[in-house]
Amino acid sequence: MAATVKxxxxxxxxxxxxxxxxxxxxxxxxxxxxxxxxxxxxxxxxDVTWLTRHHELFSSAxxxxxxxxxxxxxxxxxxxxxxxxxNYQGDQFIQHDRPxxxxxxxxxxxxxxxxxxxxxxxxxxxxVKELLDAAEEKGSMDVMxxxxxxxxxxxxxxxxxxxxxxxxxxxxxxxxxxxxGRGEYDRMPxxxxxxxxxxxxxxxxxxxxxxxxxxxxxxxxxxxEKKGAFTRHQVLxxxxxxxxAGHETTINLLCNxxxxxxxxxxxxxxxxxxxxxxxxxxxxxCLRYDAPVKSIQRLASQDVEMRDKVMRKDDRIRWFISxxxxxxxxxxxxxxxDITRQPNPHVAFGNGVHHCxxxxxxxxxxxxxxxxxxxxxxxxxxxxxxxxxxPSITFRSLKSLPxxxx
Amino acid sequence: MARxxxxxxxxxxxxxxxxxxxxxxxxFRLNENRQSxxxxxxxxxxxxxxxxxxxxxxxxxFVEDAETGEQLFP
Numbered sequence: 001m002a003a004t005v006k007x008x009x010x011x012x013x014x015x016x017x018x019x020x021x022x023x024x025x026x027x028x029x030x031x032x033x034x035x036x037x038x039x040x041x042x043x044x045x046x047d048v049t050w051l052t053r054h055h056e057l058f059s060s061a062x063x064x065x066x067x068x069x070x071x072x073x074x075x076x077x078x079x080x081x082x083x084x085x086x087n088y089q090g091d092q093f094i095q096h097d098r099p100x101x102x103x104x105x106x107x108x109x110x111x112x113x114x115x116x117x118x119x120x121x122x123x124x125x126x127x128v129k130e131l132l133d134a135a136e137e138k139g140s141m142d143v144m145x146x147x148x149x150x151x152x153x154x155x156x157x158x159x160x161x162x163x164x165x166x167x168x169x170x171x172x173x174x175x176x177x178x179x180x181g182r183g184e185y186d187r188m189p190x191x192x193x194x195x196x197x198x199x200x201x202x203x204x205x206x207x208x209x210x211x212x213x214x215x216x217x218x219x220x221x222x223x224x225e226k227k228g229a230f231t232r233h234q235v236l237x238x239x240x241x242x243x244x245a246g247h248e249t250t251i252n253l254l255c256n257x258x259x260x261x262x263x264x265x266x267x268x269x270x271x272x273x274x275x276x277x278x279x280x281x282x283x284x285x286c287l288r289y290d291a292p293v294k295s296i297q298r299l300a301s302q303d304v305e306m307r308d309k310v311m312r313k314d315d316r317i318r319w320f321i322s323x324x325x326x327x328x329x330x331x332x333x334x335x336x337x338d339i340t341r342q343p344n345p346h347v348a349f350g351n352g353v354h355h356c357x358x359x360x361x362x363x364x365x366x367x368x369x370x371x372x373x374x375x376x377x378x379x380x381x382x383x384x385x386x387x388x389x390x391p392s393i394t395f396r397s398l399k400s401l402p403x404x405x406x
Numbered sequence: 407m408a409r410x411x412x413x414x415x416x417x418x419x420x421x422x423x424x425x426x427x428x429x430x431x432x433x434f435r436l437n438e439n440r441q442s443x444x445x446x447x448x449x450x451x452x453x454x455x456x457x458x459x460x461x462x463x464x465x466x467x468f469v470e471d472a473e474t475g476e477q478l479f480p
Contacts, residue, residue: 053422053440102428109425114465115480343418352440355423355463 007036009393010072010183016389018294018396019335022323031309037071039297039316040309045327045347047306048319051298052351058298058317059097060354064090065299066316070188078188085188088195089180091237093230094354097301101353107224108238108357111159111217117360120155124364127154128372136376140383143401148254149247152365156246160239161216162205173197174244181394198240206235217242248395249292250362254369255398257286261370262382262403264337268374271339275374282339283366287325288346289337292362294322294396296350321347322396377405409452410472413444413459419466426458426467434458442466452478 008014014021025032026043034041042048051058059065063086070082089095093104110116131150135141149171157167176194179187202218209222221239224230230238261268271278300315311317325346326334349356356362373380383402390397413433415426420441426434427442432449434442444467447455459467459479469479 105425106428109461109463112463113460114463115460345418349421351421353422353424355421357463359463 007034009034009037009041010391012391015391018320018322019326022294022320023326026320026323026327031307031311033309037316038068039071039318040311042306042317042319043323045324045330045345048321048324048347049351051306051317051319052347052354055097055101055353057301057304059301060101060298061090061095061097062297062299062316063095066314068316071316072183073185074188075186078186081188081192084192085180085195088199088237091231091234092241093234093238094241098353103229104224104234104238105353105357107227107229108217108220108242111220112357112360114360117364120159120361121364121368123158124151124155124368125372127151128368132372132376141403143258143403144251144255144398145400147369148251148258148401151254151369152247152250155361155365156243159217159246160205160243161214161218162243166201170201170243171247173201174248177240177244178248178390178392178395178397181392183391183393195240198243199236202236202239202243206232206239246358246361248397249356249358250365252292252395252397253283253286253362253366255401256290256292256396257283257366257370258373258380258403259382259387259398259401260286260289260337261373262380267337267339268380271370271374272378275371278339279367279371279374280363281342281344282370283363284344284346285337285339285341286366286370287348287362288331288341288344289325290396291321291325291346291348292396293348293394295320295393318393321350377403379406381405408448411447411452411455411478412470412472413447413455414468415442415444416466416468417441419464420462421464421466423463425461425463429458429461430454447472 022043025041030044030047032041042051074082096104128151131147135146153167153171162170173194176190179191205218206222209219213219218239221235225232225235271282295318298317300311300313300317302313304311328334349359380403383404388399422440424436427436430450433444433446433455435445437443455469456479459469465480470477
């Protein structure tokens with residue numbers, strides 16, 4: 001089996017259609033050793049759920065605890081830059097294990113509860129309205145550029161108290177940080193440029209919150225330093241992380257979801273019949289069908305047996321949301337986009353102690369966008385036959401999504 | 407006399423985030439599927455239990471007054 005599956009996860013066909021490649025692995029070799037990158041590829045829903053709920057067996061400190069060189073390989077002259085990347089990534093709270101992870105998560109968890117995120121819904125509704133007003137006036141829209149990017153950037157920047165005029169610069173830095181999930185051998189200078197730029201940018205914002213805390217989210221992170229859960233570098237890195245993670249994944253949800261509706265007119269018609277009533281489960285199906293994040297990595301903390309394979313301590317492991325969400329053992333007719341699926345136990349936000357901190361916020365933004373599009377642009381159509389995705393193994397990101405309407 | 411609670415975790419929704427267990431470890435415990443079980447609704451104060459319920463990222467925890475049936479969360 002292994003010999004018949006080509007093991008390059010960055011080829012244009014796998015980037016364009018991850019469902020074919022990872023779906024085949026799920027059906028034929030669900031715990032697959034990828035020779036090319038020397039890592040395990042986990043693709044079944046039950047295995048992904050089990051793995052993510054056993055954090056003591058699978059470390060999230062995938063940079064700090066991994067002495068091996070970067071993969072895919074990088075330019076040799078950039079090895080020093082890779083050390084910078086390791087130190088930066090290693091200070092993210094999501095790249096910690098318990099007990100430190102729990103102390104760090106406790107600092108930020110309360111800000112993102114379903115109840116507190118619900119309070120942001122009116123702000124989201126209003127932001128969606130303003131962006132769609134502008135698009136309507138212009139008469140055309142690139143969903144990526146004009147809606148899916150500005151909305152979550154606006155929301156997370158508002159939560160973090162980032163000045164409005166700085167938001168395009170934050171997005172510019174974020175685009176450099178996204179090289180973390182890419183394969184180009186010369187990606188390190190761009191990536192470290194983004195990291196250094198981000199730390200420089202957030203540093204004075206954090207300094208200010210340490211002295212004069214407000215009710216914004218950077219103040220919450222800064223309070224973690226006073227409580228001893230974060231060092232200053234960790235506050236800076238996590239502020240940058242939340243600025244990035246707080247919008248990049250939501251961009252993908254909004255674009256991929258809109259595209260799914262455009263490609264499935266029957267489901268679009270169903271949403272239009274009752275936008276307010278259907279938006280909740282429709283958003284869950286968008287998260288399942290074409291998830292914003294394709295895969296995430298762990299390191300085995302000890303030897304672990306899974307199916308008939310033994311993963312050795314320190315082995316790299318990637319678990320694939322894109323294939324788990326299409327697992328026929330869990331979802332009937334899994335390749336069908338069906339917004340009435342209930343329940344919908346997709347793993348788009350992961351599972352276990354590392355379950356996505358911003359899940360509720362992403363849901364609120366998705367629900368309000370799909371509802372507003374259905375209400376205001378009932379004859380929306382994709383305006384190109386040429387859809388391209390970023391060559392990332394982590395993110396499922398369209399490059400653009402131009403649409404038209406009557 | 408402290409208020410008696412009925413606490414339930416919906417296993418169709420629970421993702422095993424375990425924040426409830428971290429907040430009220432005598433009340434919530436992860437089972438072998440790593441989903442939360444309400445093992446002792448009298449194991450902590452009403453405030454702590456409500457804090458744990460509110461902290462659930464997928465709103466899988468339901469709390470009611472055991473005597474009156476009044477729903478306290480969500």
